[in-house]
Amino acid sequence: MSRNYRLLVKNAKQVVLICNNEEKYLIKHGMQNLCVIENGSIVIGSDGLIKDVGPAETIRAQYSEASFEKVIDATGMCVLPGLVDAHTHPVWAGDRVHEFAMKLAGATYMDVHRAGGGIHFTVQHTRAAAASDLLTSLSSRLVRMQRAGTTLVECKSGYGLELQTELKMLQVIEEARRSLPINISSTYCGAHAVPKGKTVAEATQDILQVQLPRLKQLMSAGTLRVDNIDVFCEQGVFDLSSTRSILQAGKDMGLNINFHGDELHPMNSAQLGAELGALAISHLEEVTDEGIAAMAKARTAAVLLPTTAYILRCFQPRARDMLDAGVVVALGSDFNPNAYCCSMPIVMHLACVNMRMSMPEALAAATINAAFALGCSHTHGSLEVNKHGDLLILNTTRWEHLIYQLGGHQEIIRYVIIKGNVVHDNDKTVDL
Numbered sequence: 001m002s003r004n005y006r007l008l009v010k011n012a013k014q015v016v017l018i019c020n021n022e023e024k025y026l027i028k029h030g031m032q033n034l035c036v037i038e039n040g041s042i043v044i045g046s047d048g049l050i051k052d053v054g055p056a057e058t059i060r061a062q063y064s065e066a067s068f069e070k071v072i073d074a075t076g077m078c079v080l081p082g083l084v085d086a087h088t089h090p091v092w093a094g095d096r097v098h099e100f101a102m103k104l105a106g107a108t109y110m111d112v113h114r115a116g117g118g119i120h121f122t123v124q125h126t127r128a129a130a131a132s133d134l135l136t137s138l139s140s141r142l143v144r145m146q147r148a149g150t151t152l153v154e155c156k157s158g159y160g161l162e163l164q165t166e167l168k169m170l171q172v173i174e175e176a177r178r179s180l181p182i183n184i185s186s187t188y189c190g191a192h193a194v195p196k197g198k199t200v201a202e203a204t205q206d207i208l209q210v211q212l213p214r215l216k217q218l219m220s221a222g223t224l225r226v227d228n229i230d231v232f233c234e235q236g237v238f239d240l241s242s243t244r245s246i247l248q249a250g251k252d253m254g255l256n257i258n259f260h261g262d263e264l265h266p267m268n269s270a271q272l273g274a275e276l277g278a279l280a281i282s283h284l285e286e287v288t289d290e291g292i293a294a295m296a297k298a299r300t301a302a303v304l305l306p307t308t309a310y311i312l313r314c315f316q317p318r319a320r321d322m323l324d325a326g327v328v329v330a331l332g333s334d335f336n337p338n339a340y341c342c343s344m345p346i347v348m349h350l351a352c353v354n355m356r357m358s359m360p361e362a363l364a365a366a367t368i369n370a371a372f373a374l375g376c377s378h379t380h381g382s383l384e385v386n387k388h389g390d391l392l393i394l395n396t397t398r399w400e401h402l403i404y405q406l407g408g409h410q411e412i413i414r415y416v417i418i419k420g421n422v423v424h425d426n427d428k429t430v431d432l
């Protein structure tokens, strides 16, 4: 072969494909038995897509005449797909370190929320912030996530709760999508809380009659891309019936349903999501057996967020019950001012220790299944031909070190690569 390619990563001790049969997601035993090539190489084309992956000897023979813009000798190293973070709130101003202190002293999430803190505190600061400042802080958070191995991330609005600020947040996300290499799935979350001074009914009407119609116009004009619709379905926030009408309206506009459900109280959110054809539901700490069965049947992904239960000291989601029932289990960092975590390797570690997932299950949940939860598993989440050349190269001979070494990802991740371009090289002090 005498063609030109962007990148060859050769002689890796392990290449973790995750799967190799165009699976859209993995469940049950599929999550336990990941596809791994010992002594492998991978070729990324000049379009940034994977052209070949296989045993190092085979690739060497087949590509002996080819030229590569860059060659990385990964002898003694591991190659994995880039991690996918299926749930974040990364656009905001004003941190909440003072609330962390309150929670450590015993206040619950809803105590803080009802006292006007929590989401309301962040809404006040985000409404007042300039878009340029929001973009600067978003960009540095995304670079931090990227250094920790995330190459596809879901980003929500939801700290505006009125048209102007929700649009400002979505436009900032759009700008980041255009200017940064990391892949972004954008979510409208105007129903993240009921704004002060409004009832649930009034807030729902504002979303249905003001916010969604404007969003639809901007999307049709091609000035804004939004992929998903989200609602915080919770006691004291949006009830089941308002959640239903907002999600259905979003679906009618072509958005994927991907919402917060059954987090602090059992709300039958899982059953609602399954009925509406939701792509994913997040949290699910309080999901019922019926909810789990409904999600398994509908193939609605469960996006589990181990940082929430950890920080709020509340119930862990029933990951084992969901895995045994055949639910598509995915993971997210839930990065937000309440849970300041940019690291999917830490999230996987917490999922293993606190939610009793195995390391292969956690990796499948943070790659192919998280991509499925975002409607992107045909292009992301595994190292298969024609998918994006998004990968990590680890300084270790076994991939499990990425999870095992709690907080060790900064030393372990040598390269982060997006579409065949090195976007982070740990040997250099700056990001490329």
Ligand SMILES: N=CN[C@@H](CCC(=O)O)C(=O)O
Pocket: 089, 118, 119, 122, 232, 260, 263, 308, 334, 336, 337, 338, 339
């Ligand atoms: N539960 C609702 N939303 C976020 C928290 C957002 C916030 O506290 O600012 C979550 O997923 O944990």
Ligand SMILES: [Zn+2]
Pocket: 087, 088, 089, 260, 282, 334, 336
């Ligand atoms: Zn959230």
